[in-house]
Amino acid sequence: MPNLFILTLQLAVVLAVCRVVGELFRRIHQPRVVGEMFAGIMLGPSLLGWLAPGVEAYLFPPSSLGFLNALSQVGIIVFMFLVGLGINPKELKKQGHAAVLTSHVSITAPFVLAAFLALYLYPRLSDDSVSFSSFALFMGAAMSITAFPVLARILAERNMLGSRLGTVAIACAAVDDVTGWCILAYIVVLIRAEHSSTSIWMTVGGIAVFALAMIHGVRRLLRGFERVYREKGGLSENLMALMVLLVLASSLLTEYLGIHLLFGAFLMGAIMPKEHRFVRYILDRFETITVTLLLPLFFAFTGLRTNIGLVKGPQMWLYCGLIILVAAVGKLGGSTLASWLSGMPIREAAGLGTLMNTRGLMELVILNIGLDIGVISPALFSMMVVMALFTTFMTTPLLRMICAKELDASSEMILSKAGNAAVELSDVA
Amino acid sequence: MSHTNRNFLIAYILLVGIPLVALVGILRAGRSLPAPISIDGVWKLEAVSQGPPAQPCGKFAADLSNSSLSISQSGKSLALAFGNALKSSSSGWLEGTSLNASVSPADTASACDGEVMITSVVDPKTEPRSLEGSITIKDCASCRPILFHAVRQARHSTGGTR
Numbered sequence: 256m257p258n259l260f261i262l263t264l265q266l267a268v269v270l271a272v273c274r275v276v277g278e279l280f281r282r283i284h285q286p287r288v289v290g291e292m293f294a295g296i297m298l299g300p301s302l303l304g305w306l307a308p309g310v311e312a313y314l315f316p317p318s319s320l321g322f323l324n325a326l327s328q329v330g331i332i333v334f335m336f337l338v339g340l341g342i343n344p345k346e347l348k349k350q351g352h353a354a355v356l357t358s359h360v361s362i363t364a365p366f367v368l369a370a371f372l373a374l375y376l377y378p379r380l381s382d383d384s385v386s387f388s389s390f391a392l393f394m395g396a397a398m399s400i401t402a403f404p405v406l407a408r409i410l411a412e413r414n415m416l417g418s419r420l421g422t423v424a425i426a427c428a429a430v431d432d433v434t435g436w437c438i439l440a441y442i443v444v445l446i447r448a449e450h451s452s453t454s455i456w457m458t459v460g461g462i463a464v465f466a467l468a469m470i471h472g473v474r475r476l477l478r479g480f481e482r483v484y485r486e487k488g489g490l491s492e493n494l495m496a497l498m499v500l501l502v503l504a505s506s507l508l509t510e511y512l513g514i515h516l517l518f519g520a521f522l523m524g525a526i527m528p529k530e531h532r533f534v535r536y537i538l539d540r541f542e543t544i545t546v547t548l549l550l551p552l553f554f555a556f557t558g559l560r561t562n563i564g565l566v567k568g569p570q571m572w573l574y575c576g577l578i579i580l581v582a583a584v585g586k587l588g589g590s591t592l593a594s595w596l597s598g599m600p601i602r603e604a605a606g607l608g609t610l611m612n613t614r615g616l617m618e619l620v621i622l623n624i625g626l627d628i629g630v631i632s633p634a635l636f637s638m639m640v641v642m643a644l645f646t647t648f649m650t651t652p653l654l655r656m657i658c659a660k661e662l663d664a665s666s667e668m669i670l671s672k673a674g675n676a677a678v679e680l681s682d683v684a
Numbered sequence: 685m686s687h688t689n690r691n692f693l694i695a696y697i698l699l700v701g702i703p704l705v706a707l708v709g710i711l712r713a714g715r716s717l718p719a720p721i722s723i724d725g726v727w728k729l730e731a732v733s734q735g736p737p738a739q740p741c742g743k744f745a746a747d748l749s750n751s752s753l754s755i756s757q758s759g760k761s762l763a764l765a766f767g768n769a770l771k772s773s774s775s776g777w778l779e780g781t782s783l784n785a786s787v788s789p790a791d792t793a794s795a796c797d798g799e800v801m802i803t804s805v806v807d808p809k810t811e812p813r814s815l816e817g818s819i820t821i822k823d824c825a826s827c828r829p830i831l832f833h834a835v836r837q838a839r840h841s842t843g844g845t846r
Contacts, residue, residue: 352692360699367703370710377717380759384722387714395707565758589699596695629724634758 257322261314265323266552268314272298273551284655286408288550288616289647295554296640301563315559327556330549331620332520333541336502338404338617339524340534342429353597357590358427361611362434364589365582366395372581376574380635386449392442393630397622397639398582400435401428402615402647409613409650420603420658424610427590432617436521439621440514446628447513458513465508466522473501474526481528484536495540515624550616557619557640560626565634566641575638582642583649587612606658613650618643720778721808724757726767726837727815733831745800745819748787749832764802781806783815786822799823804834812836 273291280290297303304311315323373391381390406428415421444462448455480498484490490498502523509519527537566575591608595601622639625631631639731749752767755776762776764785776785785802804817815834821827 352688356692356695356699359696363700363703363707367707367710370707370714374710374714374717377714378719378759381719382722382724382757382759383719384724385719387717387719388711391711391714562763565761565763571761593695593699596699597692632724632758633756633763634761 258319261316261319262322265314265319265555266548269294269298269551269555270548273554284651285648286405286412286651288405288408289644291551291554292557292615292619292644292647294551295556295558296561296563296644297558298555299558299561301558301561301637304562305564320556320559323552323559324556327549327553328516330545331553332502332506332516333545334550334553334616335517335520335620336524337538337541337545338432339521340527340537341407342403342433342525343529345529353594353599354423354426354430356597357423357593357607357611358430360593361401361427361586361590361608362399362431364592365398365585366438368581368585369394369398372577375577376635380574380632382632385446385630389442389446389630392438392445393625396435396438396442397618397625398578398585398642399431399438400614400617400621401431401586401611402613402617403428403432404617405615405647406610406613409610409654413654415658420606420610423594423599424607427607427611431611433525435617435621436518439624440518442630443514443624443628446630451513461512462509462514465512469505469522469526477501477526478528481530481533484533485530489536498537517620517624553619557623560623560633561637561640562633563637563641565637571634571638575641578638579642579645582614582646583612586646602657606654609650609653609657612646614643615647618647720757720760721781721806721813722757723755723762723778723783723806723813723815723836725755727753727755727834728837729753729832729834731830731832733828745821745827745830748800748802749819749830752837753834776802778806781808783817804832812838 273294276294276297277287277290280293281287298311298315300311303314370391373387373394376394377387377390403425406424410421410424440462444455444458448458451458480490480494483494502520505519505523506516507519509522510516527534566572587608589608590611591601591604594607595604599607619640622631622636622643625639626633626636729749729751731746748766754765754767756763756765757778760778762778762783762785763773764776764787765773766787774785774787776783783802783804783806787800787802799822801820801822802817803820804815807814807816813836816831817834818829818831820829
């Protein structure tokens, strides 16, 4: 049984710290979610545990972390469903060659550079329980991800959602996330297969059948939700409960099949109908509790697992610096180069590269999975969290520097992209 | 094929196709890379010889040798946490199959103010992995080392204990 007093105290402290730090970050023109990520780190061994170990030990005793984790995972399941809901593959098609090339390069460039860096890091930060392939592929997937919701939030706050830069960035980020999650699913299967008696081909086959059934079968049935919404202007509580049940069932199936709960939630969101008002309606019902309560718990749980103290000595900080450099060069440089070669003006291309370099919350989700399955070590996890914070934090000031003119122009623009699902997802972040 | 499409194809091959080929090469090259042996996880320690429990540090060392040890591994760098009532933690280093760590009991309830050294050797061939080692009290010439044996406990089903 959880100690309800401690659990309630944890909820209160996490909520208060996340709100305060989030607000402080807003004042320095950063998205609130970046502040909340920092707040999570502050509550962990990196700051609170370092300054006041007694307070941290009282607030977050090891025996209570299981309950905190369970609550935060429920939040992430809902969040991944909402991320999937906001992704609309049709957006990419509208953008043409430039977006296709940029999105693919923004995955391959950081991926290959990360794999190259893995040659150096594997003997230093991993061990023989993890194969090099798993390690390198995970590093690649973790570095090639873009935080679609945080990106949407930054664009919304800068009034750039309707600009060409904004729409291309959103489309590319959506492709990056879908690709990144597919690669991650493969890595999870690979690693779990090493510890399981079930053949990897059985697992892959099961997942393929599940994905096909979802995309070609369940997707059609889900249109019923939208139809009811159109006819009645809303969904009954029973239908909302059914939707939640479907998300949970999908999550459980992917977990059973050997990947992760979150893939099922993401896939269920991705195959939901994408009509703007329907998406808005669903988001309205889920996002408040997710954003205000459950996501801060995830940040706190991530912060409790992040120990910057493990990154000690100049050598470890060199590794951390290399990770940040490779992540930024791969993502920012790769996206900039590809969009510039596709005909975008260099300033706009650099702006797109900067936006694609935003990793934020999605990176934390992936890193937590990596730590859970043992593919990354605690020190590497901490370094990657630092990288995620750094690359997310640098986006807004860099964007202001590079795209000052575009920002001025877009602030005067009336946003005509009300139908863009990213508008809604910006609230989620 | 139009001029635009041809340029797109060339750019795609250069920026996506070639890096993917490079990725295959990297994955192949990495297969032969050695990594430190895995000692991550929870270990159950058992003393196989008695030390000098009369002294505060001797008592502390004896307690260590009969506790559980949680090792969090990041390559060669180790973070150690002792279980039971000790609640003591330290950092260590892995070199090949040799584990070296020092535990300072200053923050614990123990009256020992010295430094306790742990040296051990991992047997990578046994499954579950085992450790053979000794706990010595630094700056205590008269204290005999306590020999211990440790076995790694079963890992969680998620595939890792980290």
